[in-house]
Structures are given as structure tokens and as C-alpha cells.
Amino acid sequence: MLKPLKNFNLLGGRTIKTGVSVFITALICGFFNFPVIFAVITAIVTIEHTAADSIKKAMVRFPASAIGALLATSFYALLGKEAITYALAAMLTIAICHKLKLDDGIIVATITATAMIPEFHDHYFVSFITRLGTTSIGIVVSTFVNFFLLPPNYFPIINKNINELFTHSSQLTIRIISSTKGDSNEKTRNISRSYRQLTAKLEKAFQLSQYQREEWKYHRHTIEQMSAFQLSQKKLAALQQIAYHLGNLQYAHVQPDDFSTEERTLLKGIVQSFAETLENQEHKIGEDQYEKVEKLDHLFWKWKELHVEYSDKTKRQLPPQTILMYELLSFHDVLEELERICAQYEESVVSSGST
Known part of the structure; x- marks a missing residue:
């Protein structure tokens, strides 16, 4: 009733x-x-x-x-x-x-x-x-x-929030990379507002996860439910790292003419690939993304060698172009880890189903 x-x-x-x-x-x-x-x-x-x-x-x-x-x-x-x-x-x-x-x-x-x-x-x-x-x-x-009475089940809400966070991260990644140092204050404020919304949603998802963890101390749950919950926690950890890199990328604004046409095309393609990986339910990375990231890695070391200025033996100044490339490479590392944990979970589901 x-x-x-x-x-x-x-x-x-x-x-x-x-x-x-x-x-x-x-x-x-x-x-x-x-x-x-x-x-x-x-x-x-x-x-x-x-x-x-x-x-x-x-x-x-x-x-x-x-x-x-x-x-x-x-x-x-x-x-x-x-x-x-x-x-x-x-x-x-x-x-x-x-x-x-x-x-x-x-x-x-x-x-x-x-x-x-x-x-x-x-x-x-x-x-x-x-x-x-x-x-x-x-x-x-x-x-x-x-x-x-009606023991709460926060897991569906957590999963919904995680999917929304990946979509939000995907859109915000494109907006941040497409921005330049000379953008209007309104556009910069909108990006900052969107980033704050992302971190607030992430904090809420962690809070709901804590509620669910506490609830399971007193109510039964299956092994399958626990495995799915652990996957959600790993996804949230990955989202937390992604939010960290997006926060750093906000302050690595570059001008369009800071890169060559070929380099700009490469960066745009990488960001688009990142966005697709984030929104993909299984977070699979295509071969095209690996090829682009390899090119970016070579470009990063080239820029670092040619443009990093050393003020003395212990201090160095990184130009925003180098910071942007470093953060994108780190971003890719998080996506690789995300792909791995999703694949492991799928394997465990298949193996448990076959037994």
C-alpha cells in the first residue's frame, strides 16, 4: 500500500x-x-x-x-x-x-x-x-x-548523478579548451559557475554514497549490489581527478595563435575524443584517441624543450601552452584508468553469470 x-x-x-x-x-x-x-x-x-x-x-x-x-x-x-x-x-x-x-x-x-x-x-x-x-x-x-519502514536506497540516485557528472564534465571540457585568454568576463564567469556546479554535484554524490554505505550496515545487500556500488565509487574517484584537471585547465588559457594550425587541430580533436569517452557508458577509448595523445605527448616534450625558461638551477617557468598539454595528458591517464575499471567490472559480471 x-x-x-x-x-x-x-x-x-x-x-x-x-x-x-x-x-x-x-x-x-x-x-x-x-x-x-x-x-x-x-x-x-x-x-x-x-x-x-x-x-x-x-x-x-x-x-x-x-x-x-x-x-x-x-x-x-x-x-x-x-x-x-x-x-x-x-x-x-x-x-x-x-x-x-x-x-x-x-x-x-x-x-x-x-x-x-x-x-x-x-x-x-x-x-x-x-x-x-x-x-x-x-x-x-x-x-x-x-x-x-521503506529503507532508503540511494544507489539509483547515485548512478543517475554519476551519468550527469560525466555529461557535465564532457561539456565543460569543451567549453574550457575552446576559451581563450581574451574571452569576455561573462564567458569566464559562466565557465567558473559551471565548474562550481560540477564540484557541488560531485560532493552531493559522495554524500549519498556515504548514506548508502551506512545504510548497508543494517540492511542486507547482495554481492552484485556491492560490486556495482564499488564501481560507482571508483567512477566518482575518477570524476574527482577529472574535476581537479578541469580546475587547472581553467587557468591555462592560450591565444589561438599560440599554436600552429596543425597543433590546434590536434588539440581540438583530442578534446572531442575526451568528451566522447566521458559520455560513453563503458568509457571505451578509441584507437584514434591513443594516436592523438601520442602526438600530443611528442608535442609536449618538444614545447618543454624549446620554451621552458630556467631562471636558475632550481626554478623554472612553464608557459600556459605547456601546462595545457600536461593537463590534457594527465586527463587521458584518468580516462585510461576509468576504461580499465569498467572493463574489469564487465568481466566480473560475465564470469559470475557463467557460474
Whole structure:
């Protein structure tokens, strides 16, 4: 019954789990005649991205909530329902939780401390136990729901992001190499913006990978799933290196007349080959690319010999043309490694299928 809801774009897995957590929490509190609002608020803010995070943070949130409830009770007993009571309860809850390294529980603890002040009764100890109990119900319910209901699977999103990153890298490579030192500020800003978007997407993919790795600590996965995940991690590592070289290429602008017509044709052909390899699902490198890279290698050493200026025995200045060729050669090395890991994965899939 939940699967159609999950597939509906409006309701993601985490949204559904939040609703289920709130529903169960409210039912339990209603059965024991406990105040519902504290438990429900806690259930809402404690749903995490992974079951691992829920379990780990639940162990922090319970003692943090106890601190918040104790401080609220103490200040209410001393000062009553005054504005200063709210302020002191909130500030000291944050400070003490931070000092005790309970940072993951600060939000829940602060909500517990401030929200319980208006509802205090004369029996302070009973109020303390009741509020701590309702908060604990919210924490426990949300943790169990996050663990057992609709365990998140980030792998399809990771794969989609990786494919988009390769396409983005392909387009950005062509844009960077086609730019020159005299380009307008607007074009330069667009390239820089596109590069920042690439690195942000890459960082997001690594974050999702970490979520998936944590999730698999508590849920079963097949050998095939693990092999595919390891391949995705190697692809992300390759993309990280590619992003590094693209970042360097941004600052190696050259003028069209810095190379001969033949050299410019060679560079343009190499970049086009790189773009095709990046967008190829198997990232296979054609023989034409190897031939062009070999020519580029000879050109690099020729330029290095003729144009590198030595200011003394230890320092040297590389012209932008040489830097550009060096980065392209390094780029090709990454593509070779990418082709190798994809081929190894395909071989392992074939061999496992035959057995």
C-alpha cells in the first residue's frame, strides 16, 4: 500500500516515514494519556537519512533531552513562567549539550526544554518524568520506523548523478579548451559557475554514497549490489581527478595563435575524443584517441624543450601552452584508468553469470 505513495512524487520515502512516526507516536501518547505535542515534535525532527544515523543519534538525543527537561524544571521552580525562564533554559541546554559533545541532540533538547515550560504543573517531578517520557517515545518510534519502514536506497540516485557528472564534465571540457585568454568576463564567469556546479554535484554524490554505505550496515545487500556500488565509487574517484584537471585547465588559457594550425587541430580533436569517452557508458577509448595523445605527448616534450625558461638551477617557468598539454595528458591517464575499471567490472559480471 505504501509503495504507490512512495512512487508519487509528492510523497518521498522520508515524508511517508515522518507521517507514520507521527501517527504511531500520537497513538501511544493517547493510549497512556500523555501530552502528544512534545512527542510528535520530537518524532518529526528525529527522522534521519539512514537507519544508522537514527540509531546513532538516538543514543545522543535521549541524554540531551533529559538535560533540557531537567533545566526547564529547575528554572521554572525558581522563576516561574517568565521570559527569562525560556531564555535561560534554552541557552544553558545548548551550552551544556555542546560541552558534553551531545550536539546531535541539541535541537530536540532545546525544544523539550522550552516547550514544556507553559505546561508545567505543581508536581515538578511528575512533569519532568512525563515530558522526558513523551520525548523518548518520539525518539524511539522515529528510530524504529526509520529502521524497518521503506529503507532508503540511494544507489539509483547515485548512478543517475554519476551519468550527469560525466555529461557535465564532457561539456565543460569543451567549453574550457575552446576559451581563450581574451574571452569576455561573462564567458569566464559562466565557465567558473559551471565548474562550481560540477564540484557541488560531485560532493552531493559522495554524500549519498556515504548514506548508502551506512545504510548497508543494517540492511542486507547482495554481492552484485556491492560490486556495482564499488564501481560507482571508483567512477566518482575518477570524476574527482577529472574535476581537479578541469580546475587547472581553467587557468591555462592560450591565444589561438599560440599554436600552429596543425597543433590546434590536434588539440581540438583530442578534446572531442575526451568528451566522447566521458559520455560513453563503458568509457571505451578509441584507437584514434591513443594516436592523438601520442602526438600530443611528442608535442609536449618538444614545447618543454624549446620554451621552458630556467631562471636558475632550481626554478623554472612553464608557459600556459605547456601546462595545457600536461593537463590534457594527465586527463587521458584518468580516462585510461576509468576504461580499465569498467572493463574489469564487465568481466566480473560475465564470469559470475557463467557460474
